[in-house]
Amino acid sequence: MANEGLRAFRAHALYRALVAVTALGRRLPLPAARAIGRALGWLAWHVARRERTMALRHLAIAFPEQDEASRHLTARAMFRHLGMSLLEITWLPNVTDATRSITTTVEGFDRLQNLIDSGRGVVIFTAHCGNWEWLSYITGTFGRPVAVLQRERSDPRMNRYITALRARAGVRTIDRGTPTASRDMIRAIRSGGILAFVLDQNIRTESVKVPFFGRPALTPIGPVKFAIRTEAFVSAAFIERRADGMQYARFTEPVQCHRDDDPVALAARITEEIEQQIRRVPEQWVWMHNRWRERPDWEVPPVIPNGGTASVPLGAGMKQVILSAEKDLKMQSRRRRDPSLRSG
Numbered sequence: 221m222a223n224e225g226l227r228a229f230r231a232h233a234l235y236r237a238l239v240a241v242t243a244l245g246r247r248l249p250l251p252a253a254r255a256i257g258r259a260l261g262w263l264a265w266h267v268a269r270r271e272r273t274m275a276l277r278h279l280a281i282a283f284p285e286q287d288e289a290s291r292h293l294t295a296r297a298m299f300r301h302l303g304m305s306l307l308e309i310t311w312l313p314n315v316t317d318a319t320r321s322i323t324t325t326v327e328g329f330d331r332l333q334n335l336i337d338s339g340r341g342v343v344i345f346t347a348h349c350g351n352w353e354w355l356s357y358i359t360g361t362f363g364r365p366v367a368v369l370q371r372e373r374s375d376p377r378m379n380r381y382i383t384a385l386r387a388r389a390g391v392r393t394i395d396r397g398t399p400t401a402s403r404d405m406i407r408a409i410r411s412g413g414i415l416a417f418v419l420d421q422n423i424r425t426e427s428v429k430v431p432f433f434g435r436p437a438l439t440p441i442g443p444v445k446f447a448i449r450t451e452a453f454v455s456a457a458f459i460e461r462r463a464d465g466m467q468y469a470r471f472t473e474p475v476q477c478h479r480d481d482d483p484v485a486l487a488a489r490i491t492e493e494i495e496q497q498i499r500r501v502p503e504q505w506v507w508m509h510n511r512w513r514e515r516p517d518w519e520v521p522p523v524i525p526n527g528g529t530a531s532v533p534l535g536a537g538m539k540q541v542i543l544s545a546e547k548d549l550k551m552q553s554r555r556r557r558d559p560s561l562r563s564g
Contacts, residue, residue, distance in 0.1 A: 235378045238306065245310030250323065251465065253307040261303025265296050272299075275507035282433040283502070297503035304461070305351040312354060313388055317361045324358050328455075328471035332414065335453055335474060336364045341409030342474055343447040343454050347420035347494040348506045350459035353382070355469055356416065359457070360389030365413030367392040369405065369443070371423065409450050416457070417443035419487070420494050420505075422513045428520050430488040432495060437511050441520060444487045448477045456490055458497045460504055 237260075245253045265272060275298060279291040286294075315323060332342050344359075346352060360366045368386065372379055372395050383393040394404045408415040422438050429436035447454050453474040460468050472493065477486070498505045 232375050235375050235381065238310070238378075238381065241307060242310040245307050246313055248311070250308075250311055250314075253311050254304045254465070257304035257307035258300045259303070260306065261300035262296075264303060265299040268299075271508040274510065278507045278510065278512075279502075281435065281512065282498075282507075294503050295507060298505070298507055301461070301504050302506075305353075308351050309353050309385065312357045312385060315357060315361065315389075317363065320358055320361050323465075324354070324467040324469055326358065326469045326471075328473070329359070329362060329469075331474055332453075332455060332471055333362065333364060336412055336414065339412040341412055341450065341452045342414050343409070343443070343450075343452045343477075344414055344416040344457045344471070345419045345443070345454065345490045346416060346457045347418055347497065348509070349420075349494070349497050350461055350501070350504045351467065352418065352459065353385070354467055355457060355459040356386055356391055357389045358467075358469060359414065359416075360386065360391035363390065365392075365408065365411065366390065366416065367394055367404065367408040367413065368416045369394045369396055369401070371396050405446065406450070409452050415452075419443065419490055420511070421509065422511050422515065424515065424518055426520050427515065427518050428484050428487060430484065430491045432491055432511055435512050437491070438513070438515055438519060439487050439491055441483055441487055444483045444490070448479060448481045448483055448486065451477050451479060453477070454486070454490075456493045458494075460497070460501045 241256070245256075248256070272295060275295045276291055279286075279294055283291060283294075320326070332344075335342055346355060356366075356368055368391055370379075370382075370393055379395070386393055392404075392408075394401050394408075405415060417440075419440060421440070423440065425440050426442050427438040428441045430439050431437070432439075453476045455474040456472045458470055462468055
């Protein structure tokens with residue numbers, strides 16, 4: 221209960237800070253907005269003692285070869301990065317399809333565009349690397365259907381703020397656990413579009429352990445199984461802010477899933493790509509998050525067939541979600557074709 225209250229307080233404080241700087245941030249030149257963000261990050265480093273301690277502890281796990289001074293530099297830089305990201309979020313409405321190239325270099329999205337334009341669905345796996353909301357926003361500015369699955373935050377006002385921000389770029393937000401979530405996820409893939417998941421968080425959901433910085437880390441397996449069950453194309457996407465201020469977004473070569481693919485192997489491969497991105501710019505990841513936390517109630521043990529390799533079958537819950545959504549969508553399609561079914 222105390223932890224829930226603390227999370228709610230932090231969410232409320234973050235929302236109030238976001239509202240306070242939004243009106244100013246949109247009107248400032250981007251370098252000026254980032255300067256304010258760096259100052260906020262500097263302040264947070266000094267006052268957010270719990271987050272600072274956790275970040276340093278997790279950096280020591282990930283980089284045991286580094287000395288304490290080096291890890292302190294990374295942690296301080298992370299706070300500055302998060303402060304800049306906060307102000308960048310308020311500035312995002314200034315980014316359009318016409319102005320995107322002024323602030324952002326994009327690599328590899330053309331391959332996804334070709335698939336989408338041919339009616340294929342693409343699942344993007346990403347992480348809290350760089351400014352992930354900037355990545356979501358600029359993806360939407362390409363004019364292709366984009367949906368993002370999100371876990372609802374402690375403060376519903378923050379949910380509304382982020383959902384409205386993404387919508388300005390044409391990005392639809394699907395709230396996990398809502399009655400229409402499964403149907404919306406299926407539709408996003410079946411209609412030829414992008415469905416994005418973050419896969420770097422240890423949360424209360426069906427998970428398997430895969431290596432992350434040399435240690436087993438619980439990783440949500442539902443989104444991976446969804447991609448395999450729907451035989452979607454899969455791509456990893458990351459963004460980082462470079463020294464000159466340009467955002468660099470890259471999308472890996474999309475690979476199609478097949479129903480006999482091993483979800484644990486795919487989760488491990490995506491997690492390895494996430495780790496590689498974090499190693500590129502470690503100060504641009506959220507080190508206060510406990511990626512190695514144990515959650516026995518949510519861990520799914522792998523099944524090892526005779527002479528086979530470890531795998532995780534499509535869980536009954538996920539299978540039912542997908543089958544129910546597909547059945548619902550088929551019935552909607554039949555009703556559109558046959559008016560006599562609409563009253564049924």
